[in-house]
Amino acid sequence: MKTVTIGKTVLPAIGLGTWHMGDDPRREKQEIAAIRAGLTAGAQLIDTAEMYGDGRAERLVGKALQGYAREQVYLVDKVLPANANAVRMEASLDQSLRNVGTDYFDLYLYHWRGSTPLEETVSELNRLQATGKIRHWGVSNFDRADLEELWQTPGGDQCVVNQDLYNIGERGIEYDVLPWQQAQKMPLMAYSPVAQGDTLGTQRLTNNRVLRAIAQAHQVSVFQVMLAWVIRQPGVIAIPQTSQPEHAQQNVQAGDLYLTEQELIQLQQEFPTPTQKQPLAMI
Numbered sequence: 001m002k003t004v005t006i007g008k009t010v011l012p013a014i015g016l017g018t019w020h021m022g023d024d025p026r027r028e029k030q031e032i033a034a035i036r037a038g039l040t041a042g043a044q045l046i047d048t049a050e051m052y053g054d055g056r057a058e059r060l061v062g063k064a065l066q067g068y069a070r071e072q073v074y075l076v077d078k079v080l081p082a083n084a085n086a087v088r089m090e091a092s093l094d095q096s097l098r099n100v101g102t103d104y105f106d107l108y109l110y111h112w113r114g115s116t117p118l119e120e121t122v123s124e125l126n127r128l129q130a131t132g133k134i135r136h137w138g139v140s141n142f143d144r145a146d147l148e149e150l151w152q153t154p155g156g157d158q159c160v161v162n163q164d165l166y167n168i169g170e171r172g173i174e175y176d177v178l179p180w181q182q183a184q185k186m187p188l189m190a191y192s193p194v195a196q197g198d199t200l201g202t203q204r205l206t207n208n209r210v211l212r213a214i215a216q217a218h219q220v221s222v223f224q225v226m227l228a229w230v231i232r233q234p235g236v237i238a239i240p241q242t243s244q245p246e247h248a249q250q251n252v253q254a255g256d257l258y259l260t261e262q263e264l265i266q267l268q269q270e271f272p273t274p275t276q277k278q279p280l281a282m283i
């Protein structure tokens with residue numbers, strides 16, 4: 001299984017997303033089973049956020065982890081911009097910790113940039129790291145200029161990860177964000193790695209003939225090919241979300257799927273690398 005090192009922790013390059021989970025009590029049992037299936041298949045990282053269902057996704061994660069030792073999982077949570085300041089961040093973090101039922105997060109992300117000066121947010125993140133309630137911190141939805149500004153901010157170089165939208169249909173960050181992160185040895189956490197199930201738009205990926213042919217050649221699904229493509233490069237971890245146990249298992253297994261040089265060339269022709277700056281894709 002491909003791995004990624006965040007801070008000093010070596011993790012499987014496929015983790016588990018949780019957006020939209022925990023919202024409907026009728027789906028809870030299946031969603032818990034999906035998270036557990038992902039862990040059983042070898043995933044370790046679970047990505048959640050205070051924003052997701054107003055804490056409902058965090059509480060679902062807490063339920064799914066009952067019976068697991070805390071060290072078995074690498075928990076990522078996110079603070080909303082409105083709480084990413086010296087007055088509110090710690091209370092917000094404490095609430096998230098209570099929701100999940102743990103006393104620390106392995107990684108705490110600034111969900112997206114708001115109006116608080118970056119210096120204040122960074123200083124608070126470093127202070128909270130020193131308390132032990134978070135082991136590391138990172139950012140999300142940062143563009144190249146944001147990352148450069150972060151690097152100029154006192155203590156900003158303690159950031160260990162940037163989480164941005166990245167999938168084979170949305171390669172904008174390859175132009176300037178990803179090269180910068182690679183130069184700094186800062187891993188990328190790719191969100192929406194299977195383009196939200198390719199449900200937006202016209203199934204342009206799931207119906208793509210090249211993706212389908214490659215999936216068939218490996219006897220896997222198009223989604224697994226999309227994931228193998230995202231993590232084909234070092235320093236990238238993907239966090240697909242699924243509410244279906246069998247999909248969770250397949251997604252994690254994509255960590256063992258290696259695309260051939262020829263397949264990567266075909267995919268490059270079908271979905272070319274951007275040749276100029278793109279606006280940062282976000283959802």
Ligand SMILES: NC(=O)c1ccc[n+]([C@@H]2O[C@H](COP(=O)([O-])OP(=O)(O)OC[C@H]3O[C@@H](n4cnc5c(N)ncnc54)[C@H](OP(=O)(O)O)[C@@H]3O)[C@@H](O)[C@H]2O)c1
Pocket residue numbers: 016017018019020047048111140141163190191192193194195196197198221223224239240241242243244247248250251283
């Ligand atoms: N930092 C941010 O601002 C931000 C933004 C968005 C997302 N995220 C994080 O990234 C995670 C992933 O992104 P996402 O949820 O937007 O999109 P995604 O993971 O690209 O897509 C999720 C959708 O894909 C389907 N799917 C997943 N695996 C599949 C498989 N093997 N076969 C068939 N369908 C499959 C799921 O449906 P089924 O349930 O039917 O499998 C679900 O509807 C989120 O859950 C969240 O943790 C972060």
